[in-house]
Amino acid sequence: MEKKKYTLKREIFEERSVKSSKIRYADELNPAQYEAVMTLEGPVLVIAGAGTGKTRTITYRVARLVEIGVNPESILLLTFTRKAAQEMLSRASILLDARCDRVSGGTFHSFANLTLRKYAHLLKYDNSFTILDQGDAEDVINLLRTQEGYDKAKVRFPRKQTLYEIYSKTINTETPIEEIVLEEFPHYYEQVEDIVKLFRIYNSYKAKHNLMDYDDLLLNLKRLLEEFDDVRKKLANQYKYIMVDEYQDTNRLQADIIRLLGMEHRNVMAVGDDSQSIYAFRGSNFRNIMDFPKDFPDTKIIKLEENYRSTQPILKLANELIDRAR
Template sequence: SPAVPAGAPARRLDLDGALNDEQRAAVEAGEGPVLVIAGAGSGKTRTLTYRVARMLERGVPPSSLLLLTFTNKAAREMLRRVEELAGGFADVGSLLGGTFHHAAHVLLRQHAGALGFSTGFTVLDREDARDLMATCLAERKLRSDKRFPRPDALLDLVSLATNLQQPVSQVLVDRRRELLPVAPEIFATARRFQQRKAQLHLMDYDDLLAHLKRLLEDHPSIRAELTGRFQGVLVDEYQDTNRLQGDLVDLLVGERRNLTVVGDDCQSIYSFRGAEFTNIIDFPQRYPGCGIYPLTRNYRSTPQVLRLANAVIARNTRQFPKALVSDGPPGAVPQVVPTRDVKAQAAFVAERVLELRARGHRLESMAVLYRAHLHSLELQLELARHGLPFRVRSGVRFFEQPHVKDALAHLRWAHHRMDELAFKRLARKLPGVGAASTEHLWTAWPRWPRSLSLADALAHPDVQALVPRKAQAGFQRFQALMTTLSSGGPRSPGARLADVLA
C-alpha cells in the first residue's frame, strides 16, 4: 500500500460504532497473551482485524506484526480488511500476513542457508511430492505386496507424522496398525524421501513448517532476530492448529509473549488431520495470566438454531463455558430427520426440494451440505431421477490441474534440465514409456555435459537407445517440442509454449 503522506491528518478507528462490547474489549486488550473465544458467527474476523488495526494505530510498526490464518482466501480477506481500516495511518504492505505455510516460506527464503538449503529451494505441491515418493518406492524395487501403501497413502503417513511431531512408527502404531508387517520398508522409503528432498533442495508444504521450527530451535541468533522483529503475533482459527503449528507460534512469540489467538473450542473437528484440540483448551496453562475474552453474540443464526446448538455444546466435557445469543429475528425450528439408509436420506432431500419449489422457492436458493464428496453419489442420482438440475461445488485449484502442471513441467525442464521431477512427469506422459524406462532415461541423463544443448542431448544415440521401440514416435514429438522451447531468441519459453498450444 502507498506510504502515508507526512503531515496528513490521522484517521481514527471508530470502535464504538463498529464493535459490540465484547468485541471492543478484545480489541482494546493490552499487550501480553490474549485468548479470544469466538462462538460461531460472532464476528471473530472483524475482531481480529480491528485488533491489528488498533495496534497499528497505537504506533506498532506494520513490519513487526505477524498475522497467521489457515487458508489463502481467509488471509486475503483479512489483509484487505486491515488495509481498509488502517491504510489511512499505516503502510500495511510490510505486515507479514497469510497462512502458516506462506509465512514459513517467506522466512525460510531469508534463512534457509543456515539449514544447508539453497535460498532458491523449490516448493513441492501435493502432486510433485507424490511423484517424488513414487520415485523413492521405485528405487526400493519392492516385491509386490498388497499391504504396502501406495505413494499417496505413504505421503499421508509422513505428513501426519510431521504435523503431529511424532515418528512414523508412532503413527503406524496409533492409526495404521495393519501396516506394521511392512513397517521396515515404510521407514526406509520415508527416510529416502527425506534424503531426496534434501539432495535436490526441495521442500514440501509440511517441510516449510518443520524446517522453520528446526531453524528456530537450532539457531538461537536467528530466533532472537525474528522474535525481536515480531512485536505482536496474531493467530486465527487457533482451534485447528496442530502440534507443529502450536510449537511454531510459541517459538515466534518469544519472551515478549504478545500473542493474540482467536478460535472456538467447540469447532475443533480436524483431529483426523492432526489438529490438536489441547492447543486452545490448555492455552491458559501455557500462558499463565492470559486475558480470556468470549464473543457470544451471534450475527448469523436464528434464536431457534442457537438453542439447538447451545444444547449440543453443553454436553462437551472440556470447553470454555459460554451460551451464544442471537442478534437476529426468529426463524424456523430446526428438524432432525432419521432415515433408514443413504438411499432413504437422498429420497427425503429430493422430496423436500420438490416441496420447497412447489411453494415458490427457486432452486438457486437451496443448498445441500454433506461431510464428504463421496456422500453425494446417492443424492446426485436421486436428484437426476426427479429431473432436478443441480451444481456440485468441488474441484481442483487452477495450478494443480494436471494439464496446467504438464505445461509448467515443460517450462521448468526447458529452463533447468536437471529438474528431475519435471523430466519424469513429462517422460511418464509419453505413450510406451513406463516407470522403469523413465528411471533408465533419467539415470543416463546426468552423464551428458552441460555444454551440450538440450536438443543435442535428446538426440544423442545413447539416449535414443534407451527409448522403448513403441515409444519412438512419441519421443520424437517430445524431442521436437523441447527443442523449440529451449531454443534461443527474443521470445520466452512461455511465449513459445503458448504458440505451440495455439
Template sequence: MIEYEKELNPEQYRVVTEEGGPLLVLAGAGSGKTRTLTYRVAHLLENGISPERILLATFTNKAARSMLNRVEDLVHRYTGKIMGGTFHSIAHRFLRSYAFRLGYEKSFSIVDTEDARQIIAQAMAELKIDTKLTKFPKNNIIAEMISLALNTESTLEEVIASRYPFFVHLSPEIHQIACRYEQKKRDLCVMDFDDLLINCRRLLLDHPDVLQILSDRFLHLLVDEYQDTNIIQAQIIDLLASGHRNLMVVGDDSQSIYSFRGANFENIIHFPERYPDCKIFKLETNYRSTPEILHLANLSINNNENQFPKALKAVRGKGMRPVIVSAQNVLKQADFVAQRITELS
C-alpha cells in the same frame, strides 16, 4: 480515527482495545471473529505500531488478504508490510532468508503434494516395491502417513498402528521408504509443505540469534483459527512471542475439526497453562443463527467435559425449530438441501 465503540459490540470492543500481553479469544460460531481480528489490527496501526511489526497467521492466504484489505479500508493505509498468511507461507518467507543456516541453498524449491507423491513413488521403485503384487499402500497413502507422523510428532509406526492397522505388517518397508524420501529431498534441495514447518521450528530453536531477530521484528502476533493449529505451529508462535509475549490467539475449541490432518485442539485448551498470565475473552453474541438453532447447539456441546464453557446468544429473532432429516446417502442429502433452498428463496 475509527469510532470503535460504535462499530463493535462490547465483547468485541474489549478485545480490540486491550493492551498487549497473551490474549486468548474464544470466539463462538457467528460471533464476528473476523471483524474483531480486523479491527484489532486497525487499532494497533492507529496506535502507532508499524505495519512491519505485525504478524497475522490465518488458515488460508485468502483469509489473510481479505482481512488486510478490510484493514486498509478502515485506516486508509497500505498494509502490504504486514506479514499475513498461513503458517506455511510465513515459514517459507523466514526460510528464504535463513535456510542456509540449516544447510540448504537459498534457491531451494518447494514441492507440492503431487510432486511429493512422485518422489515417494521413485523411492518405492528404487527399493523395488511393487504395490500391485504385495497390496502395498500407494504413494499417496504413504505420503499421508509421513505427513501425519510429522504433524503429530508421532513415530511412523505409531501412526500406522493407530490409523492404518491393516498395514502394520509392512511398517519396516514403509519406514524404509520414508527414509529414502527424506534423503531424496535433500539431494534435490527441495522441501515439502511439512518441511517448511519442521525447518522453521528447527531454525528458531537451533539459532537463537535468528529467533532474536524475528522476535524483535514482530512485536504483535495474531493467530486465527487457533483450535486447528498443530503442535509445530503452536511452538513456532510460542517461540516468536517468547520475548515480548504480545500474542493474541482466536479460536473456538468447539469447532476443532482437523485432527485427521494433525491439528491438536489441546493447543487452545492448554493455552492458559502455557501463559498463566493470559487474559481470556469470550465472544458469545451470535449474528448468524436463530435462538432455536443456538439452543440445540448449546445443548449438544454441554456434554463435552474438556472445553471452555460458552453460552451463545442470538441477535436474530425466533425461527423454525431444527428438525432431524435422515437421508439415504450424501446425494439424497444434497438433493434435500437444494430443494429446501429453492423453497425458501
C-alpha cells in the same frame, strides 16, 4: 530547587488516544470485542464461536495497532488461507488507511517459506530450494518406492498417497511413524520397518536435491527457531505483535512455532472456537486452544458470546448438542 517530575498515567493516555481516534471503537464493537481490540500487550486467547464477529475483532485490532503507531510490518497475522488474510487486511485498510496493507499477513506455510528463503543455509539447504506440492511429493515417494523394489513385494505395500499421508501426519502431529501406522493403518503394521526406512530415504533424497515439501516448511521453520536462538530473537524483534486465526485448527507443530516466536515479547493473540475443529484429518489438534494458557502463562481469556448469525432457538439447540457430545 529540584524540579517536580510529572508522569502521565498509561490509562489516561490510552483513554485520550481512543477519544482522538479516527475509528469509534466503543460504538462499533460490543464490550467483549472492544476488550479484545484494546488489549494490545501480553498473551490473549479469544474464544469466538461461529457468528460472534471474530473476523471483525481481528480487523479492528489490526487497525488499532497501526493507528497507535506500531510499524505495520511488525504485525504478523497468520490465517489458514491467503484469502482470509487479504480480506482482513483489506477491511482494516478501509477502516483506517493504506498502512494496514503493509501488515505481514498470510498462511503458516507462506510465512515459513518467506523466512526460510533468508535462513535455509543454516539448515544446510540452498536458499533457492524448490517446494514440492502434494502431487510432486507423492511422485517422488513413488519413484523411491519403485527403486527400493517395494512395488514388487509379495505382501502389498502402501501406495504413494497412503505413504505421503503417514509421513505428513507424523511430522504435523510430532508422532512416531510406528504409532501412526498402528493407530490408523494397522493393516500395514507388518511393513512398518520398511515404511520407516523409505521415509529416511525420502528425506535424504529431498536434502540431496534441495527440495522441501509443504510439511518440511513448517518442520524446518521450527528447527530454525529451536536451533538458532539469535535468529529466533531477531524474528521476535521483527514481529512484535502476533495474531493467529482459527487456532483450534492448528497442529502441534504450528503451536510450537507460535510459542517459539512469541516467547520473547508474549504479545500473542490466538482466536478460535473451542467447540469446532475441521482439520483433524490433517493432524490439527483442538487441544492447542486449551493449552494456549500453558504455553503462555497469565493469558487473558476473552469470550465473544454475542451471536450475529443465528436466532436464539438455533443457538439453544446447538448448545444442547455440544453439551451432550463426548
